[in-house]
Amino acid sequence: MNPTEVITQRLRAQGLRLTPQKRVVIGLLQNNATHPTVDSLYENARQEVPSISRRTVYQTVNDLESMGEVTLLDLGTGSVRVDPNVEHPHHHMICSECGVVRDAVIDVSALTPSARDRRDFDVTDVEVNFRGVCRNCQDNGKTA
Amino acid sequence: MNPTEVITQRLRAQGLRLTPQKRVVIGLLQNNATHPTVDSLYENARQEVPSISRRTVYQTVNDLESMGEVTLLDLGTGSVRVDPNVEHPHHHMICSECGVVRDAVIDVSALTPSARDRRDFDVTDVEVNFRGVCRNCQDNGKTA
DNA sequence: CAACTTATCAACAATAATTGTTGATAGCAA
DNA sequence: TTGCTATCAACAATTATTGTTGATAAGTTG
Structure with missing residues (x-):
């Protein structure tokens, strides 16, 4: 912003x-x-x-x-x-346990639906979400 | 299923x-x-x-x-x-106007956060969402 | 096939995130 | 300083979803 x-x-x-x-x-x-x-x-x-x-x-x-x-x-x-980060394209890593969200910078220029799928759908945005478990929740899991 | x-x-x-x-x-x-x-x-x-x-x-x-x-x-x-499709890995195309969802089959094997980001986060799932406008809503927009 | 155990149902209430409404207040342009 | 009106806090309303409960019926067993 x-x-x-x-x-x-x-x-x-x-x-x-x-x-x-x-x-x-x-x-x-x-x-x-x-x-x-x-x-x-x-x-x-x-x-x-x-x-x-x-x-x-x-x-x-x-x-x-x-x-x-x-x-x-x-x-x-x-x-x-x-x-608030609208300047730098990025994606997200989301912890399935606690919901914490971190940024992930990856190249998605090669990511596109098939030509057939694009024919009937105008893609304006590609969103990649990495789901998983953050370090914090991994550690908590160990001790539990 | x-x-x-x-x-x-x-x-x-x-x-x-x-x-x-x-x-x-x-x-x-x-x-x-x-x-x-x-x-x-x-x-x-x-x-x-x-x-x-x-x-x-x-x-x-x-x-x-x-x-x-x-x-x-x-x-x-x-x-x-x-x-109900849990058999074939796939992703989704979501219309921002009407919310309709279609499947998109793409290869995400190369999609991964940087080594640094993965160090503190155990990725279990990669989810790709193509946002855009479906044919139906494009056509409606024309006539409106 | 009848009896019995208990998962399941519909109905109702409750939660949680978010938006709608309103009259009083306070930004800010002149 | 004045005046216009965007904005606020307070309150109500909405929407998606989950919690609760007593009556019912699924399916196992004798």
Whole structure:
């Protein structure tokens, strides 16, 4: 995502406003590679703006997605995750046990459906998900 | 998934029973490449067993997944889809407009995270989703 | 084939993630 | 500083899914 100042400009250009609530959520997303859920953003945002509501976090995150500043990921972990990295193409490794998400950079230029399949379907995006078990959950499994 | 007779045996072996409700749901899934939602299965099942409840369809589908007879797909279309094709590895093409899902057979043997990424993550499954617009929605868009 | 055990059903309630609504408040442009 | 209105928090509503329960029926056994 763009730096906060740029996002502020882009908001204003649309007649939108930069509020303390938005500022905090945007701040939490800058350089954040944890793919946070809305709920996790909400919990963190409360530390700085205790009165913030979950609704506002949802709203902010949806607005940012409309602006192309973030991507909303539905990786089957029960709730949406926010990915501020829209600059560098990447994919994801998802822990089936705890739901943690990490980035994976791979080359997908050779990945394409058969010519036959493409005939009836206009592919706009290729998404690769590596499912598995993260180191943390592997270790927990050992001791359990 | 296995033929109904085999599934019946497998159910019995676990002390489970084959009821008319299960029979209908299993029947609807045989040779079904439409990746139906639970709701769509429910609507179709009602034609044969009007008294069937959504809960029973959920239950049946979850049981079948536990047995490895089907896969439950969460492709970000809002609700789970049931895929009875567990025999032939394949991936999916998902229409971003209407949510329809089609199979895509591709080779993913070369797809793997970097050695560094794999060090801390045990990959058990690679999932490729082609997002785009199906022919149907393309045509509708033209006339709209 | 009758009896018995208990898995299963439908009905209903509950959860969890997310979105809709609203009146009061506060950004920000002039 | 003023005025317009985007935005907020609070609350309600929606949707997909799971939990609970007492009555019923599947299928095994005598």
